[in-house]
Amino acid sequence: MSREWTVENSSNLVNAAQDQRIEQQNNYFGTQPNVHEAVNRYLFTVPGFLLDDNFVGHRTLVRNVSENVKSSNKCALHGLHGIGTSRVAAEVAKRVHRDPFDSVFWFDAANVTSFLTGMESTADALSLIQKRKKTGETSTSTLYANVVKIWMESDQSGSWLLILDAADREATSSNPNRINDDESSHFLHHLPRCSTTPLRTILITTGNREIAGNWCLPNRPFEVPFLERPDAISLLRTMSGDRGSPEQDAEYLVEELDRNPSAILTAAKVIWNLSEEGGSISTFLASFRKTKGRSFVKKICKGNADGVLCRNTVSLTAAWCRSIEEVQRSTRATNLLYLAACFDATRISRDLFRNAFTWDDEALRVATTKLRNYRLIYQSPESRDYCMPRLVRATVRNWIDQLPQESETVPTLLKWHLKALQSLLATYDRLAPLNGQSLIKAQAERRSLLPHAAMFQQFCRIRKCTTRLREDHFRAIVVFAELFTLEGRYQSAIDMLGFAMESNVPDSTWRNIALLRLAENLRNQTLVDGQSSRLDKALDIIHDVRRAPNDVVARDLDSTFALIYTDQKEFKKATHYQAAVVRSCRQEFGSRDPETLDACLEYSTIRRRDGHQKEALKEQKRIEGLLQEPLLSDEPGSALRLLRTRAAMVRTYYSLNMLTKAVDLARKVAKGREDILGASDMKTIGSQRDLAECLLDQGTETSVTEAIEIYEDIEKKLREMFEPDHQEVLACIAKLNSIRTGGGFVDAEAMEA
Known part of the structure; x- marks a missing residue:
């Protein structure tokens, strides 16, 4: 029956327990006054599998907890399951056994049953149940637990550390009625009392921060963190036996495994078992990434059925x-x-x-x-x-x-x-840029959303098989594709935008915007790999959008037409459409508005490629001057817009064979973009390419050497960003080989591509 728990109840329980303990001791031990002297006083019951020599990391934590158990009667370790709370507790036990604790007792405290089973085993180890075994009498686990408790509270037990592993609320609650009406099955009735003299301490490990905090009040519990990266890599290499895989792969894998010791041990065992078949850290990493870790989790869930898992990771x-x-x-x-x-x-x-x-x-x-x-x-x-x-x-x-x-x-x-x-x-x-806010900062913050795109692709893939995508889905497609485009990942943007093309939803504004972005990214990818057939597909998409009744403004259509026709070298058509864009911007925004200047800059680029370099340079200088005026220089993103204009001027100088001016300006653009966007941004890399091409065309030994160094730096960045077989990486390698064999000089059109 449930009853209110009060301080008076606690006092009565303690008094009753003392009387019961005396009675049990008399009944159990009889009249043998020296029975305790025959008991092994120096007991150490920590499970052996926690005491191997493979423990790494957490040195400071082990030292601090070891000091804490010497001065506090109640201590707690908490952390994510599998993070190593039990291993840390075992290391602490090794340090403090015999000094200052005579004995260390280890109990599985996941529930009362496992705890009582451990108490029975301890009673057997202490020879406290031999008498009843000899007389053929049977006893319950509860009685064994009480006998162990009596002995641990006696003077003969000396000092001890009791570790409750994997403790839950049932193990740490001070109110038996809160858990179970049967008081005899509650931990409270079986845990021995702590003391300072002799030193008797209880340490718990738990996955619940709240339980840990309540247990050791007023002290703070110790949290077991993830392994430090060097310790995690050392554990992985030692247990897998793989010393040959690249350090970068080992580093990536331990991060994918959250530097969780149990997960690392399991992965290491899998790698070890597959080593004769070519298994390695690198192959495991590739498999793990392909399934986002889910197959690995399922393997852990299977337990030890296939002999793959380590003993302490089965229940992870x-x-x-x-x-x-x-x-x-x-x-x-x-x-x-x-x-x-x-x-x-x-x-x-x-x-x-x-x-x-x-x-x-x-x-x-x-x-x-x-x-x-x-x-x-x-x-x-x-x-x-x-x-x-x-x-x-x-x-x-x-x-x-x-x-x-x-x-x-x-x-x-x-x-x-x-x-x-x-x-x-x-x-x-x-995160959209506001007045006075840096456009680059906003783009950098938005970039943090990029990892979510893969999951949204999965969503679109499933959704389109069951029901039509909605307007907010199409908008999300445009948003994620824009993030991919900003990173130079045009094929990923194409894959994302392809879902909009496959979903035939009439009168959808965002779907048609997505189709325009698809055409633009088809064009961008063509510039990367040179497969011009995509341009025809892009034009077909734009014509379809133009025929559809929708709210997409004509300016977006004209702008995309201009881009595609420029790449197809149909410059008269491109000039016609881009001129329409410029007129539209001037009518809506005015001639000095940043968006109008962007349209004018694109128009000048088309004119340059059509052979009107001097006309283009004059227009670009006009735009450069306007962007440096106080009114426009304070606009969000003005620095980036100015760099974009100067990047266009570099190519115009190059096409006019004004190489000295091209090199000087290209250095400034590359440095400016690196300062604002970062060294690994694709726009920065593009400016470095322009600089390298200008240096190559100068043709001196010094300039060619510098160009090679720039391309080597670009190759290194691209390898960090993309897979080894990515088109950007392969193109850069091919370019370097061409330069080294004397064929690295290019004309203006090749530089444009």
Whole structure:
């Protein structure tokens, strides 16, 4: 029967327990006054598999916890399941055994049953149950636990450290009625009392931050962090036996595994088992990335059935699933968990959560705290962003996939894709450049949304098979494609925009905008690999958009026509359409507006390529002068616009064979773009290419050497950004080989491409 728990109840319980302990001791030990002297006082019951020599990292933490258990009677370690709380506790136990603790006792505290089983084993190890075995009597685990407790509280047991591993609320609650009406099955009745003299301490490990904090009040618990990168790589290489894979692959893999020791050990065992078949860190990394870790999580979920897993990693995802079950007691926390699993990015902005729900700050705080307590998400120390470990994300997605399906073909996770989509679009709008705000800063912030694009592609792929995409989906397609385009990933943008083309939705403004962007990216990719057949496809798309009744402004159509016809070298048509764009901008914005100047700059580029270089240079100098006037120089993105104008002037100087001016200006443009956009931005790399081509055309030994150095630097950057077989990488390698064999000089048209 449930009853109110009070201080008086606690006092009565303690007194009753003391009387019961005396009675049990008399009944159990009889009249043998020296029975304790025969017991092994120096016991160490830490599981052997936690005591191997492969422990790495956490040296400072182990030292601090070792000092803490010597001065505090209650201590706690907490961290994400599999992060190594048990290993750290075992290392602490090794350090403090015999000094200052005579004995160290280890109990599985996941539930009362496992704890009582451990107490029974301890009673056997202490020879406390021999008498009953000899007389043929039977005893319950509860009685064995009480006997061990009596002995541990006696003077003969000396000092001890008791470790409760994987403790949950049941193990640490001070109120037996809160958990179970049967008081005899509650931990409270079986845990021995701590003391200072002799030193007797209880240390718990748990995956719940709240439990850890409540246990060791008023002290703070110790959190077990992810392994440091060098320690994680060392563990992976040692246990996998792979010393030959590139250091970069080892570094990438431990990051994909969140530097989680249990996950690293499991991956290492898989690599070891497949080593004779060519398995390595590099091949495992490729497989892991291909499935985003989900096949690896499923392998862990299978347990040890195929002999792949290490003993201490079998329950890794099972523990996470228990945490998910706990979280599901709160509807809001569950919704937040599912939404967080939709984001592929390592960092998740608070605004993404806030934009997805209509909660106030307090409701959001309560829901996030629930997830943080179980380390399903954690907050970055450098910012207020949230992070979800990759393997936790994969586990949550597997969990969601196993829930009852709303449809036979559409996964349950799709509704959270939609929530994530709405949140991302709201964040994208918030990051739009405002008056006085740097356009580059806004682009850099928007770039942080790029990792979500792959998941949205998956959403589109599934959605188009079941129901039509909506207007907000088409807008998201345009948004993500723009992010890809800014990174120079034109094929990724084409793949994304292709979903809009496959979804025939009439009268959709954003779909038609997506089709225009598709045509532009087909043109961009043609400039990369030279496959001109894409230009015909791009023109067909634009003509289809032009015939469709929609709200897409004619200026966008004309601008895209001008781009495509320029690449097809039909300069008269290109000039006609771009002139229409310039007229439209002047009528709407005025002749000195930045958008009008952009249109004029594009017009000058077409004229230059049509052979009117002097006319083009005159127009470009006019635009350069206007952009440096105070009224325009204060506009957002003015510095980038000025650099773009000067980049066009570099090519005009080059086509006029004014190489000295071209080289000097190209240096300034490359340096300016590097300062604003960064060294790895594709626009910066494009400016460096222009500089290298100008240097090559100068033809001196010094200039050619410098050009080679520039291209070598570009190759290094491209290899870091793209796969080895990417067209940009291959083109750069081919260019370097051509220069070294004496064929690196190009004409103006080749430079344009």
